[in-house]
Amino acid sequence: MSSVKKKGAALYKPHTISKDKIILLLSGILSFLILTSEINLYIYADPLQFYLAHIFIFPVILFSVFIPEKGFILSAGTGFCYLLASLITISDGMRDILSSSLVFLAYITTGLLLSIVIQEIKDKEKEIEDSRKFYENLFENSPDGTIICSGNGEILFANESATKILDLKKEKIIGEKISDIGINPENFERKNGNNTKTEMESSKVKFTGRNNQETWVEIYGKETDKKSGRYQILLHNITDSVKAEEALLKSETRLRELTSQLPEVIFELDMEGNFTYATRYSMNIFRKAPEELTSGMKFWDVLVPEDSERAMNNFEWFMNGRIIGSVEYRAINPDEKEVPILVHFSYIIINNEIQGLRGVALDLSQRKHIEKALKHSEKNFKTLFENSIDAIITHNISGKIFEGNESAHRLLKTGNDELKSRNILDFFPENEIKEIQKSINEMKSGKSVLFESTLLSTDNNILNVEMSSKMIDPAEEKIQTIIRDITERKKNERALTESEKRFRNLTDLLPQTIFETDSDGKITFLNKMGFRTFGVNAEKPDYELYITDLVSDSDKENLMSEFLSILPEKAASVSDEGKEYTGITSINKNMPLLIYLSPIGAQGECRGVRGAAIEISGIKKAERALRKSEQRLNLAIEGAGICVWDWNMEKDEMFFAGNYQELFRCSVPEQDKNPESWREVLQLKFFSDIMAFFSDITDVDSKKYDRESRHFESEYKMKCRDGNHKWINVLGKVAEWDAHRIPTRIVGIMIDITEIRNYQNALYESNKKLNLLSSITRHDILNHLAGVKGFTDLLDKKTPEGNPELKHYVKLIRQAADNIQDQITFTRDYQNIGVKSPIWQNALSVLNSARARAQLREIQVSVDLEDFEIYADPMLEKIFFNLMDNAIRHGGNVTKIDVTFEKNSDGGTLIFSDNGIGVPEKFKKKIFEHGFGSNTGLGLFLVKEILEITGMKISETGTEGEGARFEIRIPRESIRYHEKEIA
Structure with missing residues (x-):
């Protein structure tokens, strides 16, 4: 609940603006004013104005530094002086007045900012001096002992409290080694990765004074000066606390032994409602073991949803000091069965503060049923007795049964009268009776006996039970025995054993060696692959093999070092990565092994090591092949004289490989990730082209092409470090995208095309x-x-x-x-073919332009095209025009022209067809020859020549009498499709 109050207090904390924020704000204003005024002065001011604007800054800085309390006023006065001098020398009217005003404001802001910063520094110096005096006084008057030691452990200073705690004179402590007075830093020193002292964990140490008086001291330590190695040790006398803890532990142990025998759940909750303790009878109500409840569950987690909120409200009510009493809830177990419970709470009070709640949960299931038949209850213990889920039987030391609860009747399949006429030994197998009698006799001394056994019910069912017995009336030798049915738990244990057996069988099927060792390194388990690989006879259970026997002599020491590092007594960290060793097979053949090790057991109780040994001959072979492939690639890159570049856009890092030094005529380290270095080398054009490409493929408002396959190509003239110019051809492609489909990595190559451009x-x-x-x-x-x-x-x-x-x-x-x-x-016309470089052109736009030029008259043109672009000569429009004009001139009575497009695996086919007279079969190829035709024979010849520039082909495939059909086959690399927009 304290955390709730802290959070509430934080909500009402007044909002203040710190000096750091004020300084940051003034810095921003000053930067803006200086930048604006400098730009204005640079563009418009004459030399005199420029000189005046800067000469007055020096007294402003001096006033602000040496007289910070008047820095603002003096800066304003200096600014007025500049403003007057500036107004006298004005040459350009309003523009100079504006420029002078900006500089005046910059002076005032500079003075104000410097005054605040200098005053802040002086205030900090005063705070440091006050703090020093405070800590000197605290050192001498602290009730805790304080010792200052040098790096080699020599005691330099010690306060009065330290001499009292250690029962030594101050002059006897100074100059001694810290270990000589009974404090060994190695017992509580914590080290970092490079084995240097950093900080010491708390440690409890017992000192014996001159009069043999024992004093318990809690020791803390921390390095105070890394350069000299000096460190500080604090001594806190905890003798009274230790004695109180010992007494409390004894009392708590007796209390918990008592509560463990009670047939109800006794539990404790912390300030957040988490279970911190529960008796073993939690299984009866919640069907959850105490360990499960105390592993992070809250009290209301075991209640039905309808009662959870009420329980949380009641808990908050109780923790605020309201009346504590009994409350009824409905618990729910893993079987989703509701169990009514009555919970009585009381406070856990430590040091006069509420630290949590202690509760007793009673199962009301049986009691509610009995209350309908019984108006008056017998004694409270009888109610608990009858409503316990566990079987409870009262008998004497010879075994005669006096009474049994309902659970006992259900468990043993007996009625009340029948049970009272029996002896408890009647329900045990004959081979266990002597052991049971021995346990009963042990209870004469008042001991509680807890054991597992087997019972036979009257219907001859064999039950596995857990029994807890205690003498409750020594005078009459009455014993109360609580019996819990653990048949299902035993089944689960047997299932666990079977599961372990299946696990071991599974390891025998693995193609790797699986093994386990004890803490000495002796192998205690080995799967079949291990037996075969290392030549161990699996039929001999007494085989002796150590973990170091798996590797060659040269690797034995390294493997043993790693093995010892796994054990918690040696080191606390365990690597998840395997290490490579040279293994020795049964025929003394060397093989590369990758061995993984992990501890068996928790920290502090490591019983050994579990590991896997994987033969990696195939991986090694693949690595050699990969290195060879990389070598070939590097040779190819160097032989081709190209430079490979890789730009990580998230980190703004560039990697170069290949012929980059010859290309740039300068030395650029391959791993130089400084953006300024490679930006200076690559120059502006490179980045402007890439940014244009980047903007194109990430523009969500425009129609896009296939982003995964798009690449860019650009040529630019680069000035080398030696002053010469080179023409560079840059090709690249996006290699990685983020979750929002924004490129994060672009890779490509650069080629020197200077000779080609020449x-x-x-x-x-x-x-x-x-x-x-x-x-x-x-x-x-x-x-x-x-x-x-x-x-x-x-x-x-x-x-x-x-x-x-x-x-x-x-x-x-x-x-x-x-x-x-x-x-x-x-x-x-022929002269213009190929003069201009091919470009990407929208097919539909070009067709519409050609259609507008053609004299179609009454001819209907039907167009069915996708939204795509064609990489072709700029005379593509002339091609479309000639095809439509050819239909008008030579098609006869043409009334309709159809333009369609068909996709295929090679790219696509653009089709122009009409309903005219068609082309005779014998002329289908000749119409594209130079000189053929009813006019000059130049139109279709030019069409063919223009298309072939970018690899396109044209043919006539129509049927004579049905109309002409011209098919333009476009290769895949000369066509690109727009992505369809998603509505």
Whole structure:
């Protein structure tokens, strides 16, 4: 309940703002003002204004440091001086006034912040001095003894209380070794991982003074100076406490022996309602052993849900000092049977404070039944006697039964009169009667006897029972025996034994060696694999094999060291990882073994070690293969001249491998995880490209592609440390994602493509010059061709109508000129193929653009496409236009064009079909050749050439008379699909 009160008090604690928060707030304001004013000064101020803004900061700092109590006022005065000087030198009106005001505010904030910080430091120094005086006084006047020791154990200081507790003179203690006065630090010293003194656990030590008076002292210790090794030991006289504890322990032992015989549950609860003690009769009511109740269960955990809340409220009521009395509840056991109980509570009071509740729980099941038939109860002990779940029989020392409770009747299958006419020895097997009589005779001295035996009920059922007997009336030699049926428990024990047998059989099926040893290292259990592996004869039960016999001579000492470290007397920590040793088989063959060890038993009572020995020859072989594979990979990386990079985005760490030193022309350690180092090497372009990719694949509002398979590729020009520039091709892919599908790790490679870019640039310049030459030549030819066509028209007009032959030649000249013009136009279109790099284009958007340009007139266009993109030449729109234009020009009476898409394992097929006359079978391949066609034969030839740039193929698969059908086969790497949005 104290914890409840503490929590309640915490809720009403007034909210205050600490100085640290004020300093943090002022630091933030100051940082903002300084940053804003510096940016403003840097951009707009002239040199004089810039000089004035900074020269006044020095007196502000000096005033704040040496006169902190007036730092704010002096800083404000200095700021006004600067403001006046600044206003005198103003050159740009309002902008300079604003800039000066910002600097003025920065001065005031600086002075205020420094004043607070310096004053805080002075206050802390005063607190430290006061604390020093306080602890000096506490050291001398403390009722507990205090000893200060050097690192080698020499006593440097000791207060008066220490000399009184140890019954030694002060001058005799100073300069002595701590061990010489009966205090051995090794008995209570706790060490850290590197075996240096850090802290001492409390330890109780008994001292004998000069007059042989025994004094119990509780000792605490702690290192106070790591540099000198000095440590402090506190001595607390606990003699009275130890004597009181011994007396209390004796009294509590007698009390618990008494309560263990009572046929009701007596229990104790702590301040939180947890069981801290319960008698063994808890099995009768709660069907839970005392150990189970005291392992963290609360009192209301054993009650039905309807009574649990009432019990919690009553508990809180009781713990607040209200009246304690008897309360009735309904308990529930693991069989989900409700048991009415009557609980009487009393306080556990220690040092005049309530430390918990003590309770007695009575099972009311039988009593409620009896109360209906009996209006007047006999004595209280008779009620308890009749309502006990255990069988209770009262008999004399010769065994004659006087009385038995209902449970005894049920257990022995007898009526009341029949039971009274019997002797208790009648229910024991003949071979156990002598032992029972011996136990009964032992009770003459007043001892309680607890033993297990076997009973025979009147219906000849054999019962396993636990019996507790005690002489209750020595004068009449009356004995009360409590009998508990443990038949089911015995069955469970036998089942446990059978389970252990099955476990041992299971270990014999394992392909690893399983063993157990005693505390000396002698193997006490070995499975079949162990017998076979190490050549032990399983038929000889007296075989002698030690744990060190499993390994070679060179590993025996290491294995024994690990074995000893498992034992709690030697060390407290046990590793979960196996260790590798060289094993020796029955034929003296070496084999690698991985041995795991764990203690048998709890800390402090280790009975030995249990372990497993696993042959790892196959694992070793796999490791060698892995190393060989890694070596091949490294050789391949180095041979290819590439650099591998691995960016952990959560830790902001970059790992490099391969040809990175040659690539960057600088030395970058592979494990250098300093972000500034590798950011300086990789430069801004690298991170901007990756961040763009990162933003693209994590944008939840946009349509996405398959995130698991997406990768990015980028080229950028990098300046090396030696001043030269290189072109780098970077490829990467997301390797790991977090729970929100945000990338946390990206890996990739870098390739030096400087030579390739040089070749590309040279090729680009050559193509540029050739294209320029072609354009000029084409322009000149077209100009001359225009002249030819003009002269042809004049010639046609001058030719007499009566000269058909000359007219025919003129017509041929005009046709030849038109063909030349078409050929020249073709060279212009063909020249543009492949000039620009392929790009990703949305198929539906490109189709709609081409559809708008085509002269469709009354033709209906049906489109059934998924949302996907095609990696193709920028002239993809011209392809779609030519296919629709081809249907209009050559399809005959076309009224409908269908554009569809079909997915397949190789990628997909884009289909353009119409309902025209179709293409004859013999022309299906020729229509894509240069020069074939009813016009110039250039349209489908250009379509084929453009598609083949990115690996696409086109063919005509329609049926003559039913319409044309052009299929564009798109490879898998040239198509990507948008993810479907989830509604």
